Amino acid sequence: MARNDVDVVVVGAGFAGMYLLHELRKLGFSSRVLETGTDVGGTWYWNRYPGARCDIATTDYSYTWDPELHDEWTWSEKHAAQPEILRYAQYVAKKHDLYSGIDFEVKVEEAEWDEVAKKWHVHTSTGETITCRHYVMATGCLSVPKDPDIKGTDRYRGPVYVTGRWPHEGVDFTGQRVAVIGTGSSAIQSIPHIAEQAKELVIFQRTPNFSVPAINGPQPADRVARLKADRATYEAEAKLSMSGVPIELPTVSALGVPRETAFEMLEKSWQRGELLSLGATFMDAGTNRDANEVIAEFVRTKIRSIVKDPETAELLSPRGYPYGTKRPCMDTNYYQTFNLSHVRLVDLNTKPIRSITETGIEFGDESKEFDAIVYATGFDAMTGAIVAVDITGKDGLTLKKKWENGPLTYLGLTSVGFPNLYMITGPGSPSVLSNMMVSIEQHVEWIRDTIAKMRDEGFETIEPTPVAEEGWRQHCTDCADITLFQDTNSWYMGANVPGKPRVLFPYIGGVGRYRKICDEVIARGHLGFELKGPKNASRVDGVVREIQPDVESVLEAMALMNLPTMESMSPADARTFSEMSSTMRPPGPEVGEIVDGTLPGADGPIEYRLYRPATPGPHPIVVYYHGGGWVIGSHTSDDPLCRELCVKSDVVILSVNYRHAPEHRFPAAADDAFAALQWVAANAASLGGDPDRIAVAGWSAGGNVAAVATQLARDAGGPALRGQLLLTPAVDGSKTYPSMRENAEGYILTKALMDWFWEHYADPSDRSHPKASPLLAESLAGLPPAMIVTAQYDPLRDEGNAYAEALKAAGVPVQHLKAKGHTHTSIGMVDVLPSGKPARNEMAEALRRFFA
Numbered sequence: 001m002a003r004n005d006v007d008v009v010v011v012g013a014g015f016a017g018m019y020l021l022h023e024l025r026k027l028g029f030s031s032r033v034l035e036t037g038t039d040v041g042g043t044w045y046w047n048r049y050p051g052a053r054c055d056i057a058t059t060d061y062s063y064t065w066d067p068e069l070h071d072e073w074t075w076s077e078k079h080a081a082q083p084e085i086l087r088y089a090q091y092v093a094k095k096h097d098l099y100s101g102i103d104f105e106v107k108v109e110e111a112e113w114d115e116v117a118k119k120w121h122v123h124t125s126t127g128e129t130i131t132c133r134h135y136v137m138a139t140g141c142l143s144v145p146k147d148p149d150i151k152g153t154d155r156y157r158g159p160v161y162v163t164g165r166w167p168h169e170g171v172d173f174t175g176q177r178v179a180v181i182g183t184g185s186s187a188i189q190s191i192p193h194i195a196e197q198a199k200e201l202v203i204f205q206r207t208p209n210f211s212v213p214a215i216n217g218p219q220p221a222d223r224v225a226r227l228k229a230d231r232a233t234y235e236a237e238a239k240l241s242m243s244g245v246p247i248e249l250p251t252v253s254a255l256g257v258p259r260e261t262a263f264e265m266l267e268k269s270w271q272r273g274e275l276l277s278l279g280a281t282f283m284d285a286g287t288n289r290d291a292n293e294v295i296a297e298f299v300r301t302k303i304r305s306i307v308k309d310p311e312t313a314e315l316l317s318p319r320g321y322p323y324g325t326k327r328p329c330m331d332t333n334y335y336q337t338f339n340l341s342h343v344r345l346v347d348l349n350t351k352p353i354r355s356i357t358e359t360g361i362e363f364g365d366e367s368k369e370f371d372a373i374v375y376a377t378g379f380d381a382m383t384g385a386i387v388a389v390d391i392t393g394k395d396g397l398t399l400k401k402k403w404e405n406g407p408l409t410y411l412g413l414t415s416v417g418f419p420n421l422y423m424i425t426g427p428g429s430p431s432v433l434s435n436m437m438v439s440i441e442q443h444v445e446w447i448r449d450t451i452a453k454m455r456d457e458g459f460e461t462i463e464p465t466p467v468a469e470e471g472w473r474q475h476c477t478d479c480a481d482i483t484l485f486q487d488t489n490s491w492y493m494g495a496n497v498p499g500k501p502r503v504l505f506p507y508i509g510g511v512g513r514y515r516k517i518c519d520e521v522i523a524r525g526h527l528g529f530e531l532k533g534p535k536n537a538s539r540v541d542g543v544v545r546e547i548q549p550d551v552e553s554v555l556e557a558m559a560l561m562n563l564p565t566m567e568s569m570s571p572a573d574a575r576t577f578s579e580m581s582s583t584m585r586p587p588g589p590e591v592g593e594i595v596d597g598t599l600p601g602a603d604g605p606i607e608y609r610l611y612r613p614a615t616p617g618p619h620p621i622v623v624y625y626h627g628g629g630w631v632i633g634s635h636t637s638d639d640p641l642c643r644e645l646c647v648k649s650d651v652v653i654l655s656v657n658y659r660h661a662p663e664h665r666f667p668a669a670a671d672d673a674f675a676a677l678q679w680v681a682a683n684a685a686s687l688g689g690d691p692d693r694i695a696v697a698g699w700s701a702g703g704n705v706a707a708v709a710t711q712l713a714r715d716a717g718g719p720a721l722r723g724q725l726l727l728t729p730a731v732d733g734s735k736t737y738p739s740m741r742e743n744a745e746g747y748i749l750t751k752a753l754m755d756w757f758w759e760h761y762a763d764p765s766d767r768s769h770p771k772a773s774p775l776l777a778e779s780l781a782g783l784p785p786a787m788i789v790t791a792q793y794d795p796l797r798d799e800g801n802a803y804a805e806a807l808k809a810a811g812v813p814v815q816h817l818k819a820k821g822h823t824h825t826s827i828g829m830v831d832v833l834p835s836g837k838p839a840r841n842e843m844a845e846a847l848r849r850f851f852a
């Protein structure tokens with residue numbers, strides 16, 4: 001095959017391009033790898049600033065695809081420096097004869113898709129056009145330094161250095177007055193070294209970063225021993241971990257231990273000198289702002305203990321954004337450097353740079369001369385190198401245009417409208433939020449397997465479907481929405497580049513989850529892709545992940561526990577089991593007052609718990625019915641949800657312990673529910689409530705009895721109700737709906753459990769009675785306004801949907817929230833699943849509206 005017509009063109013000869021070249025050759029694909037630089041190594045070729053080093057322990061940041069390398073190469077330090085990592089890349093390239101497959105000093109400038117030939121034409125800076133079937137951007141996530149965007153940069157006549165494009169021969173700052181602009185990772189690594197040489201060093205800081213000490217030294221003995229003993233297990237754990245490094249997942253909340261204990265735990269993490277340790281000390285650091293603040297304050301305490309000048313210490317202390325939402329840095333003596341008398345920190349918020357001049361910098365009300373300026377102003381991350389090439393796909397669509405409001409990809413690997421184009425560690429993949437070596441290898445292998453399959457099965461093109469791409473965008477958003485990332489102006493969010501869209505560029509669902517998804521896509525026949533060849537075509541359309549990520553994590557954790565099913569227990573044991581599980585959950589918010597009491601049920605006294613807001617009353621009253629399939633649960637079993645509804649809606653919640661089956665079968669629960677409602681209405685004033693503002697609410701079987709009580713109240717001519725809030729209610733036990741089959745297993749409430757509940761509660765002949773199945777009532781007209789919440793992965797989803805539709809048809813005002821990606825139980829899990837919060841907020845809002 002001609003050199004200018006190959007199977008695959010790969011742009012970039014960093015670790016990604018190198019490994020891909022190796023794999024393509026192994027499979028007999030012809031390829032060209034094109035690289036702007038003069039050598040392999042990518043990041044480690046360009047970033048030669050003093051102090052540049054890996055901040056993931058280098059034992060983890062190593063190729064795994066050539067097992068011989070583990071014996072042939074020994075890292076001299078825990079966090080190896082740039083020259084050593086570059087030597088490693090060169091060693092691998094030589095060993096595997098990769099140099100012969102790479103064209104250096106060649107920049108790819110344009111690429112366009114040829115719909116007739118079903119190939120890409122790639123144009124280079126040397127004037128060559130190369131035609132290829134598959135086109136891979138292995139161009140790196142942090143390979144395009146960002147323009148400093150400061151007035152007057154071109155005026156300065158002295159030497160200018162950019163950390164990401166450092167001169168190969170090095171720089172000697174001895175005796176010089178040096179300015180460093182920026183305090184991100186590269187600055188934090190280089191500043192202590194520059195300070196050692198410079199006569200005077202001024203650092204211009206816009207936003208302080210969190211930095212932890214590398215505590216560098218030889219490779220950690222325990223890690224080396226573990227790798228020697230069982231490398232395979234270690235690597236497998238890394239691949240399925242959150243960030244590509246196997247670390248123990250935290251189980252403690254930062255808010256669940258006293259501050260002193262929390263700081264002791266953080267001190268241990270700090271002393272480990274690992275990038276991920278501090279953030280992985282507590283389970284809620286990434287999702288709960290208050291928990292995160294414990295870590296942030298710990299780091300600020302450290303800064304204050306190191307930096308002698310309190311004003312400088314305060315300036316270096318990050319505030320106003322959560323720890324980890326900007327890339328945390330690793331340093332060696334960064335904070336200590338500010339104790340040196342010739343080092344000064346300038347806060348750009350109070351002394352902005354007015355202009356760079358011919359000889360120095362004008363800032364605030366000062367003007368200073370410098371012998372050299374160092375720009376450590378970061379990168380146009382993740383998308384910069386991709387859109388720097390003019391890529392034109394089908395129908396003249398350019399990638400730049402398509403991405404102007406944010407990158408749209410399927411799996412971060414491909415994009416609709418650009419057949420046979422692949423990105424390695426692209427936006428929408430874990431990428432910069434991971435140990436990149438693990439992510440690079442996974443992407444290379446996915447691309448390799450995909451194009452091998454295409455060749456074997458006679459396909460010429462592969463392109464994701466719009467449905468799959470939109471589904472992936474939504475899943476990435478779902479993952480981001482439950483974290484604190486959205487609140488921070490970071491390069492993860494594109495906020496460092498003017499005009500760049502503000503979305504979370506990397507996928508934050510974790511390396512392990514992401515890998516499983518990518519594997520699943522292949523296992524399901526390339527789900528979400530259309531493959532076409534001259535003789536055959538395949539299109540398996542669909543969305544690979546719709547379940548909320550935190551809900552999925554809980555389901556996975558529960559599956560691992562291998563708990564006995566409730567339906568295999570006696571009702572008594574099921575109750576004990578359920579009560580024990582409840583003791584482990586967060587309590588929910590504080591309310592003004594809790595009062596326990598009894599009220600007359602339909603056949604004797606029953607207990608209740610009243611939750612009163614801290615605000616002055618009288619309040620509206622919501623009579624609440626707990627979930628538990630009429631068999632388990634009590635007036636206290638939905639405590640966190642009742643507390644939250646009380647606080648958020650500013651209402652009294654009165655939770656009722658209606659009688660349970662099988663001791664008290666149908667219609668005991670329904671009769672008690674109505675009796676409780678009547679009693680509350682008659683006693684509202686003495687309960688501190690407003691008799692004219694009463695509503696009902698219930699979850700699951702509680703939703704069933706709430707709906708029934710509402711109908712009974714209508715039929716009895718009172719009490720008059722302002723509304724009914726039904727969360728994933730059971731409303732029709734007479735038949736099996738499709739969702740009961742679809743979600744029969746795997747989502748906590750199973751079909752088998754629901755059958756068990758019904759068996760205990762009501763005879764089959766009773767299940768068509770409207771007091772058991774309120775959907776079957778003769779008329780639904782005249783009922784109070786309803787808010788109904790149904791969940792996508794709930795066996796009861798379709799009956800809830802049917803009730804909402806039937807109420808609407810009967811003229812009842814209905815707000816129907818179909819909670820995407822949720823299960824029967826997930827929405828009510830207060831302070832456990834952040835993804836349920838928006839739905840609960842809407843429920844609280846609905847209660848407020850009932851009483852407005």
Ligand SMILES: Cc1cc2nc3c(=O)[nH]c(=O)nc-3n(C[C@H](O)[C@H](O)[C@H](O)COP(=O)(O)OP(=O)(O)OC[C@H]3O[C@@H](n4cnc5c(N)ncnc54)[C@H](O)[C@@H]3O)c2cc1C
Binds near residue numbers: 012108
């Ligand atoms: C200072 C620094 C420190 C880092 N430390 C870590 C760390 O500790 N742990 C970690 O996991 N990751 C780290 N990273 C991220 C690092 O980029 C990745 O780990 C990894 O090296 C990326 O490899 P790559 O092959 O995907 O891309 P790169 O190494 O960036 O290589 C891409 C190559 O593509 C070339 N290229 C781009 N566009 C074109 C074009 N149009 N035509 C031709 N050639 C082109 C570039 O010249 C470059 O050589 C760091 C990044 C930086 C900048």
